Amino acid sequence: KNEASENLNETTDNQQAKSDEKKKSKTKNQKPKTISLNFTTARGIILLNVPPNEVSSDLRERPLTEAAKAVIRSGDSMLMEAIRRASPKYFGDYAKTLPPSKREPSLLERKNSLNAPNANIKKVLARVTDINNRAIAxxxxxxxxxxxxxxxxxxxxxxxxxxxxxxVLLLDVSGSVDNYVNFIRKAARNFVNTVEQKDKIAIIIFNDDIEVISNFTTDKTKLSESLDTFDAGGATAFYDALAYSLAETLRPLKGERTAIVALTDGDDNRSFLSFDSLLGSIQESGALIYPLYVPSALIASSANNNPNQTIDPLRTRYMGLTSKADGEGERLAQVSGGVYYPITQLSQIQKAYDDIVVQLRTAYTITFRSDLPETNDKTTASPRLKVKVKRDGAFVKLGSVVAVAKDGISGSKKGNFTQSSPGAQSKNKEVMINVDEISSINSYLHSANFTPLRKAVFQKLNYSPVLPSHFSNQSEEISGDISKISYKQFLSDDLRESKLETFDINKAAGAFLLTNGKERIAVSRWISPKRTRSYPYERVYDTLVHKGKKVAIIPVVKDEGLGGDRDFLQWDTVSLLSLLDVQVITAYYSEAEKNAKRADQITAQKLDNNYITARLNEVFNFKGSARQWNESETKQLKSVLEKAKLAYREISKDTKTYLHNDDALSELINYAETPQKFIEFSRRKSQDAQNREYVTEQPKESLATDTKAKVTINNALFGRYFLTCDETKIADRTVYLIEAKHSQREKMPNKNDVKDGFVKMMLYTNLKNVKVGAKPYNLKVMIRLTSSKLNGSINSGAKDEEIEKFLSDNLFDSANKNFVKKIFQEARENRFTVILEKAETAK
Structure with missing residues (x-):
């Protein structure tokens, strides 16, 4: 039976072999059925068996509009990159037609300010606004x-x-107002008739593209006639129209007084450019932007001829301003210095026009003496020039500054301004700051009532025009060295414990304890590698009290999509954590979801948990110092960056969301080949960020003075930190570094914000060899915690009974009382001052 079975199997095998041979022979004689797709697509997307008319517009490469071409001609690199990503083929084809940029070498073209003659008299244009960006007259x-x-x-x-x-009058004539063209014409004519005769107006309409229907003119008849030359229809490319207005229409007038008044419903659906990509160009242009956002529903109601008509509440959800448009309107006004007008009644449009004219007319020409050179080709004021208004809640934006005379003048009029008499100074009733007040600053620091010092140091009262030279605003860079951290903490929260065997980094708290059964380590989880996002140093702060190993898990890059931000890890972050005895695990995001509210963003990003768990196991087994671990970690940085690059490519495919071009990430990978190249590259980026922060106003902070400064710190572990300090003062060879934290709604800034500020206190209180420029100075460190809900002020140097009275007078509950006492205790133990006082903010 077994022999018969074997024979049967052998016969079957022979038959199968013959059959396979026939199939192979047949296959050789046949042509292959595979199809080779030998083509590429401009945006990296391949669509098979999809009729062209069914391909969504955001996946098709679009021909360039006139607005897009103007942006390319402008040379604005950020805006050009946005257009190149959206339409690379057309971008390249058009760029080839442009003549090469013929710029003379800057050394031949630029005037040497060092050799320029000193201008005894200068003029600067200043616009003064309140906390709502409204002009103060x-x-x-x-x-x-x-x-x-x-x-x-x-x-x-x-x-x-x-x-x-x-x-520039910018008019939305897209399909959303197709049936209401007459309303647009009437509204535009009303504006033309409202402005003064000497003001020049250009009118630009936009839908999918822009059209200039009138160049700059003061002829109101011609302007009115031009408004009869258009029809409505098409999509809304509002961002592109703004960019065109800045790059093509207003750029030749840079240095003059320029503004854009935009009449639109605010919802962009066709631009090459994103909203955020515009903001830098808007700030640089100096143009004021006044968005008048009129919902389509309200335009439709204009047919009733009722100027007091409001939007039907039931229709608002569907036809009113979107929250996105509303928020962008506010940001346009805030960034440019204009005013946002969300229109809810038709009668408000004319009121807005009248108000815009008032806002535009309210500015000041300030003539002053100077002994510094100034070239007459400047279009914006130098950062060294500061103009302040001696009243609370007033903010100054400077325009052009010019030298108008070299010869001294006296007594009366010369040119087109008036010289005040010398005796006028004696009539000024401002508060004088004398030597006695300045020399007693140290005693004020530890007195119960901080108000006298606040008046002297923080300029809450008006100064005399002549400030003593030994008490001045600081404008040079502050530097110092730090070799180790010595600091006592009192605000740290108790950390919850997790087990390594069941650990998931994406479900963990911001800071926690982790155990493998034998040892416990304290871990902080960073959301972004950027130190100003999601309070990463607050999380580190809570881990520093742990007696064992401390770890920070930091993603090397976080990309939120084309509509969001992208942040990269910097070397000096690792160096600072080495100084704090914290080991760094560089990580990467491997999963994400499409943002349901923004088509060009991703959300819910998750770190690779298996990778991080393996690295945490390594930390438990590691026997060296945090510095040794981190030096080894930088050698693995290239590998982690490559993992992040591949992961984001997969995330982009899975979520069908465009992320940032990975060229910059590839460049960082190249720099990460050696630690030294990466250090040099990331330091350039850090210094650029410091410079941006130095010139950026923070409307949500309450700063008593406009004395922000750059602070550069060198440490013994080859680290260099490029920081900015919110406020600084110099008195009697002492420099005061003053950080600021503010709360508009609560009596105290939140705990996370305070901890974040205290990490800077750790650095500042351990600084040695402090210099301002090249001169050595003593150092005092302070942090101001302010709120609009407080009454009076107190500081950490006050007596306990005086602190208790302040807390009781301000109706602090027991939790906040305990919070303040811990803050003051930490300040006393670490030799810095905490100031708690009432203050308002710019927003």
Whole structure:
């Protein structure tokens, strides 16, 4: 039976072999059925068996509009990159047609300010606004204070500015207003008739593209006639229209007074550019933007001829302004210095026009003496020039500054401004700061009532025009060295414990304890490699009290999509954590979801948990110092960056979301080949970020003075930190570094914010060899915690009974009382001052 079975199997095998041979022979004689797809697509997406008319517009490469071409011609690299990503083929084809940029070498073209003659008299254009960006009128000479490089200047005259404005009227004529063209025409004519005769107006309409229907003119008849030359229809490319107005229409007028008034429903659906990509160009242009956002539903109601008609509440959800448009309107106004007008009644449009004219007319020409050179080709004021208004809640934005005379003048009029008499200074009723007050600063620091020092140091009261030279604003860079951290903490929270065997980094708290059964380590989880996002140093702060190993898990890059931000890890972050005895695990995101609210963003990003768990096991087994671990970690950085690059490519495919071009990430990978190349590259980026932060105003902070400074710290572990300090002061060879944290709604800034500030206190209180420029100085460190809900002020140097009275007078509950006492205790133990006081913010 077994033999018969074997014979049967052998016969079957022979038959199968013959059959396979026949199939192979047949296959050789046949042509292969595979199809080779030998083509590429411009945006990296292949669509098979999809009719062209069914391909969604955001996946098709679009021909360039006139607005897009103007942006490419402008040379604005950020805006050009956005257009190149959206339409690379058309971008390249058009760029080839442009003549090469013919710029003379800057050394031949630029005027040497060191050899320029000193200008005894200068003029600067200043616009003064309140916390809502609304212009403040009727200011006098005595309301202003001017300084250059920290030195006060004598103001000769302050006059209302009468120079004409160059206004661009930007009109939305897209399909959303197709049935209401007459309304748009009427609204535009009303604006033309509202502005003053000397102001020049250009009118630009936009839908899918832009069209200039009138160049700059003061002829209101021609402007009115041009409004009869268009029809409505198409999509809304609002961002592109704004970019065109800045790059093509207003750029030749840079340095003059320029503004854009935009009448639209605010919802962009066709631009090459993203909203965020515009903001830098808007700031650089100096143009004021006044968005008038009129919902389509309200335009439709204009047919009732009722100027007080409001949007039907039931229709608002579907036809009113979207929250996205509303938020962008506010940001446009805030960034540019204009005012946002969300229209809810038709009668508000004319009121908005009237108000815009008032806002445009309210500016000041300030004439002052100077001994610094100034070239007349400048279009914006130098950062060393500061103009302040001596009243709370007033903010100054400077325009062009020019030298108007070299010869001294006296007594009366010269040119087109008035010189005040020397005796006018004696009539000024401002508070004088004398030597006795300055020399007693140290005693004030530890007195119960901080108000006298606040008046002297923080400029809450008005200064005399002549400030003593030994007490001045600081304008030079502050530097110092740090070799080790010695600091006592009192605000740390108790950390929950997790087990390594069941650990998931994506479900973990911001800071926690982790055990493998034998040892416990303290871990902080960073959301982004950028130190200013999601309070990463607050998380580190809570781990520092742990007696064992401390670990920070940091993603090397976080990409939120084209509509969001992208952040990269910097070397000095690792170096700082080495100084704090914290081991760094560099990580990467491997999963994400498409953002349901933003088509060009991803959300819910998850770190690779298996990778991180393996690395944490290595930490448990590691026997060296945090510095040794981190030096080894930087050698693995290239590998982790490559993992992040591949992971984000997969995330982009899975979520069908465009992420940032990975060229910059590839460049970082190249730099990460050696630690030294990476250090040099990331330090350039850090220094650029420091410079941006130095010139950026923070409207949500409450700063008593405009004395922000750069602080550069060198440490013994080859680290260099490029920081900015919110406020600084110099008195009697002592420099004061003052951090600021503010709360508008609560009595105290939140705990996370305070901890984040205290990490800077760790650095500042351990600084040695402090210099301002090249000169050595002593150091005092402070942090101001402010709130609009407080009454009075107190500081950590006050007596306990006085602190208790302040807390009781402000109705602090037991939790907040305990919070304040811990803050003050930490300040006393670590030799810095905490100031708790009432203050308002810019927003």
């Amino acid at each position: 009727n200011l006098k000479k005595e309301d202003f204070e001017v300084s250059e490089a920290g030195e006060l200047r004598r103001i000769l005259a302050v006059e209302p500015t009468t120079a004409p404005f160059n206004l």
